[in-house]
Amino acid sequence: MPPSSWTALPAPEVPTLLDISQLSIDDLLQLALVLRECENDGSCMEEVAQSMVRRLFECLTSGDGIPACALVRLYVTQRFGDLDAGLQRLALETAPDDLRQDVTDSTRCFTLLASAGTEPTWNDRTLSVGHQAIPLVSEELIERLPMVARLLRDLGIEAASVVSPEPGSHIQRHHRRYDVFHVEDATTSPAVPAKEFVREHGIKSAVGLGGVLPSGELYCVLLFSKVTLQDRVVELLGPLAVTMKAGIVPHTFNVYAP
Secondary structure: OOOOOOOOOOOOOOOOOEEHHHOOHHHHHHHHHHHHHHHHHOOOHHHHHHHHHHHHHHHEEOOOOOEOEEEEEEEEEEEHHHOOHHHHHHHHHHOOOOOHHHOOOOOEEEEEEEEEEOOHHHHOHHHOOOOOEEEOOOHHHHHHOHHHHHHHHHOOEOHHHHHOOOOOOOOOEOOOOOOEEEEOOOOOOOOOOOHHHHHHOOOOEEEEEEEEOOOOOEEEEEEEEOOOOOHHHHHHHOOHHHHHHHHHHHHOOOOOOO
């Protein structure tokens, strides 16, 4: 029993829709509480992650109640050998022909765990084409993937540690807090290379929040916003990475739904 002086906080409800361009600290505190409640929405990392990206997609709006983000996704790195046969096949199909033979059980793959967006197919990770499992075979390959390369740099992640084949090796990062991947103008930046996607869905800015899990693996939430996001807003969003980390860490060894 808790001490008599302890009073349980009421479970937070979904907040009033938040205008992403006008976010305040109070808004972010409220949204953080909602994301923490997502821990109760599943029995594995995939289910909790899906609940969190759905809440982000629904709560962050362009001010008129319409979702500000066309797409929100959560990725984690996983060893190729830990993926199921279907994801292994997709990872090999994604790898460049000249590097496919270098994929081993210890190769880390940037793996899509949860997705929410304006297109029906964006709400089921298994329907993603070409983005479900991306093997990070070498630093050279990472440089061929401009968004991944920029993401790692902005999050303070050492690319060499991501591709390290040593058993039990952990991804290393610089000791900074709330590192954020931020592309203010996605229409011109090479860090968002999918220009057809950007034009068709009116993407203005891209933001990535993430870090390293206690297991040593990388996690990252990507938001593709139809509203231009300036530094002030992105700095407020940064601490949500810690909240989302707290939600998925309890399921480190139970990633996928049966």
